[in-house]
Amino acid sequence: MAPHGKSFTSLSSRKSSIFFNQQPPLPDVYYVGVDVGTGSARACLIDTNGIILGLSERPITRHELKPNYITQSSTEIWNAIGFCVRNCIKESGVDPSEVFGIGFDATCSLVVMRESTDEPVGVGPDFSDNKENIILWMDHRAPEETDIINATNDKCLKYVGGQMSIEMELPKMKWLKHNLPGGIRDCKFYDLADFLTHKATRSEARSYCSTVCKQGFVPFGVDGSTTGWSDEFLKKVDLEELVEDNFRRLGGIPNKNGKYLSAGDVVGKLSEKAAEDLGLTTECLVGSGVIDAYAGWIGTAAAKCDSPLFEAGNDTGISSACGRLAAVAGTSTCHIAMTKEPCFVQGVWGPYKDVLAPGYWLAEGGQSCTGALLAHVLAIHPAYSRLVHEAEASNISKFDYLNSLLENMVIDTKSRSVVSLAKHIFFYGDFHGNRSPIADPSMRASIIGQSMDSSLNDLVIQYFGACEFIAQQTRQIVEEMIKGGHDLKYIYMSGGQCRNGLLMRLLADCTGLPVIIPRYIDAAVVFGSAILGAVASEDVVQDHIANRGRSRRSSNLTSHKSSVNVGGGDGSHSPYTAPSATISSTNMNALAYAANNAGSHSDFGQVDYFNQPVAEHPHEEKSDNEESEEEETLSFGSKHKVQQGLSQSLNKMGIKPLSTLDSKKKSNEPVDHGDKLWRLMERMTGPGKIIVPSSKDHPDRKLLDAKYKVFLDQCHKQQEYRKAVDQVEAQNLKNVKAH
Template sequence: MPPLSKSHTSLASRRSSVFNFHQPPPQADVYYVGVDVGTGSARACIIDTNGVILGLSERPITRHELKPNHITQSSTEIWNAICFCVKNCLRDSGVDPSEVFGIGFDATCSLVAISESEDTPVGVGPDFTDNKENIILWMDHRAEDETNVINATGDKSLKYVGGQMSIEMELPKIKWLKHNLPKGLTDLKFYDLPDYLTHKATGSEARSFNSTVCKQGFVPLGVDGSTTGWSAEFLKSVDLEELVEDNFRKLGGVQGKNGKYLSAGDIVGKLTAQSAEELGLTTECIVGSGVIDAYAGWVGTVAAKVDIPTLQELAEKSDGSIGTSCGRLAAVAGTSTCHIAMTRDPCFVNGVWGPYKDVMAPGFWLAEGGQSCTGALLAHVLAIHPATAELSRLSEDSNISKFDYLNLILENLVSETKSRSVVSLAKHIFFYGDFHGNRSPIADPRMRASIIGQSMDSSVNDLAIQYFGACEFIAQQTRQIVEAMTKGGHEISCIFMSGGQCRNGLLMRLLADCTGLPVVIPRYIDAAVVFGSALLGAVAAEESVQEHISKPKGRSRRSSILSTQKSQTSLTNNQQEEPHSPYTAPSATASTTNMHSLVYPTGSHALMTPMDEGAEENVDYFNQPVAKHKQSKSFAESDDSDDDGEQTLSFGSKSNVQKGLSQSLNKLGLKPLSTLDSKKVNPGDKLWKVMEKMTGPGKVVLPSDPHHPDRKLLAAKYEIFLEQCTKQQEYRKLVDLVESENIKGLKV
């Protein structure tokens, strides 16, 4: 594997911005796999016991829209893509399959239809003869009428999904299938995609609280008088009596009777012989209960180690339970952004889905807000502006991203126009960006964008201002969501980001200054979700790991079983399909931060603050404010580092990671990662302990002082933002009233 390219930033900048945190050396021969299935691709990673990613692979998956609003996928294609990625990770990392103890899955919240009698895919239309297309994707909107019928019931279960069921959820899709499939719901059973993947891996019919509670209307036992989880009265009222048969068999059954429901990371079972062979693993690999992809982002980020006084105070007062995570808002960003927070008690917030009980840990509640378009908004603003072609040419000529180039333009404009700051530069642009409706906290799909302050300027400079306005909108709307959640009972102390938007220093600074909250950027920016899934595998396998390491080498129960089996995994991995042509191969993805520089880095937590006492200030809205501290000689400066101080530990094979590492780490006096306390812990606490041990450090962007001119200006513009939001609704109501009277007049 060729060496990764070096950063072009200065040594001082890298030391202050990389995740400088002492990591213990790897604990030998214990690894975990994570699988993430998004809308457009499947990916897998393999991590060691310190949470270091040793292999990462991605493969595209297709989706079909043969008819408007009918969007389908194939579970067969998805499983094959998963197997390809897992085998790639094993090959690239050099990890022996027998050393992989656990695997976790996450996926989009899409409906999978399977034959009960044959356990095979069943086509979901519009071409019902194509059984390969057996998934109705989350973004499929075919079931609009069915959604309206379900919400018209006003059933009590609806208050636990934000007051009404979304067209993206499962029951409306099932109702549509009943009335459109040639044989209705006969011989069908249903899974949310994460639950289907654990079924495919283990053969178990266990379901997750995460999928069933968040997307299918399941109300955990004891909540609001629920005794079975599913409501027979509710399902019959919406003409889905087939789902009630045999204690709700088609949906997963009743807990303790014919069904099993699990929280995140609980043990589902071991890989079957067939799935183990297909994945290139062993039948002793334990599968953890999966989650929806955004929730894997929560798992992979909110335990990041950061020097934030508020969090440190709360941690000192905590009992070490998963309740420590309460108040940490995970913002999982991509095309859209999901905002997920945990509480000890249920908090009902208008426009925010939930509260959901037990979906991460028994006895705890989660809420899920969101912005319908964030990454898509920034892309849209660039796409519709007359100067977008010129921006593409200029950024390509400069060999930097479009967003970095726009940030550079803004920086130059401040100087050229003698403006006070970038925020002041755009003070008369009032950008409200709900181009695709509003999910939270208005929950109004009819909301649209409005921009005040536009001129006839069509230059790249104007595009930069419009882009800033879109970034400011994302940050102001995040503040609106945080305030709504706070009003509903949440106590949010910081925001843990993930996704490619973390690379945008301008956006991260605006998020901190608009919300007044610290923004934490994870160690693995682009891989936080799949990393979170790997942690679920680590949680499920913990007892197996404990038993293995407590015995002399090769004498654990697990080792004995594997040694007596005729293993096919080595043959499978040695004879797996040849790599794709370099012209067509799906690329393996990596975090934007060079991952080789993150393998067991050393130093202090990277704390980025605009006003750190005694530090040389270097504040801007583009590179994120960095406080430069005096550094002691670090591992980056040791004899094993290159000529400009870049850390040279490679991302990739196990042997490369460990080669030459022991001596350097021994000099630092670091000890191997300790295992979890053998004392009995609650399932949620086990999850939290794994998250704390493996998540690693994060960077922090702290908000400016409340009296800083930019904070004051953004606060003033927030009031205008709120008025733009409410006025649009008032204007729409006014014209709708007039138009309804006009229609009545025409009928007369």
């Protein structure tokens, strides 16, 4: 095995590989992915092997002029996207004419545009500000509207987990009807991802992902649906304006006056204006977008691992994805799984049909706060400032420092293990309500076993309790999904939490499922969006490859030349708006193919709750003077150095990667859209690192099983206690009124 931190493939061996000596060389082909999160826009550039060559990020603002009224600007978001796309292309050195496809994902926020002019409409509370035309997903201005919609018990609610969430878009449209000056007669509505494809192409196409998951659209054939939208339901909730002209404000009826697409279906080519804004060409194809968490599924669920516990199964095509649970973690965590048949699970959104692939169903569970929970637990403890000081003095992250303290405490207290160290802390952490599987926003935290200790050691135990809670609640969600018909075999993680070895080990041991960490930790979502661009342009790319790049591709080069300047008018950055000041940008040419062919498997021996086994790779002979640099799971962001020596070496050598598409396989490949998506996911995703759960009879597994029973009791008892108290108080109020 190569030394830790070194690559399995040396520069000299890479130079002599087929990658650098293809005869004749294949033309270069690239794709762009765009991800719009709650606080920033990101763009990445990948090649046909899924190697990220450029990554750029820029913050976006949100406004809360009034509590629970949270808005954003689609104009600001589009400008930020343009900045990021142009910047990552510039940093990577790729010719814009070689970018064949682009994909978008975004938060499930509501964008409102004026139908007559296609200009933004202010959504309040300051209706005079038309720039603020997005009601953010976390906006909670419409509780009464949500209750009215859910009181209908319409059949469409059956397919959004039994009831619409206040975070979904129909309640917000209803609120706008009664509060927007002039009403919604001149309004049309988009989910943010659909707005971005509209902005890119001028097409009014909608995605099944957005409309089915967040707006109450029921695909044809589901429960007798023949139009997708229900006029009876919309009229019942006083939204008859949305019914007019075959639901045109929502996107229309499929195959009549509307176009609805699954993930990566072709929306169209970039318009001239969009090509100019993005620094691309008008030949670049746009794939149908998805909600951000679903892009995380696309960016992770096809990873393979070299482990006896990893089985590809007998299924082919996208059916192979069934049984793989993608956990897309950030401030909160979304749990997404695919099935061939609809599975109804209490407290889990869905089942959603056609949102990623025609004929397949998706379910979406979630934890309302995970990353936010860990941050909260640390921030409120009296020893937090000491933790920050000591972690900074040690030059490591707070979580790495906490994990090392736990390890030392095991030795100091002569405890059996880390899990045993915290055996009397029973931490139930629903500080912000429960999304799944209880679906009760009134749930709150309860912690048994606290003392008056305010030391750093106590903070460490509270931190462990929060990690254990996240893992135990994931087990609860997994068990409910399995009861509902899901056959879950693996958990595919993404997000910064993947770096926390303690948390990943707890997830594996609590759920009993292998946890797979992707090659790209922080960039999994934007990487998934780039795959959408690859899906949309696959047929054009195959023709281009078959002709060895001789196919004619007209390009808007004038637009590109006028738009590459991402700073001042002369192309230079202001020192206050340069990439290092306002965004993170990374030239990933340095990492090209360093880990593309790496497999991974896990050690079945000692359980390490802090440093999970590094992926091992086949032994490779090398000379004494040949350096070997191991590229493990890659992560991106302004705080992570990802170029280092390899970047400089490759740049000095003038090495430029070539694509490895094989057009000869084209005739044998399936043409089904879902299988096309899966084929590209498998080719591009790369290997994952697997964390294998310890055996069922391991002492820690037994202890976690015992504590899981306490966890469930804390969960259900809280509801019982609340109900009992509410009944008494209701009678008290009744008695007061009677007197």
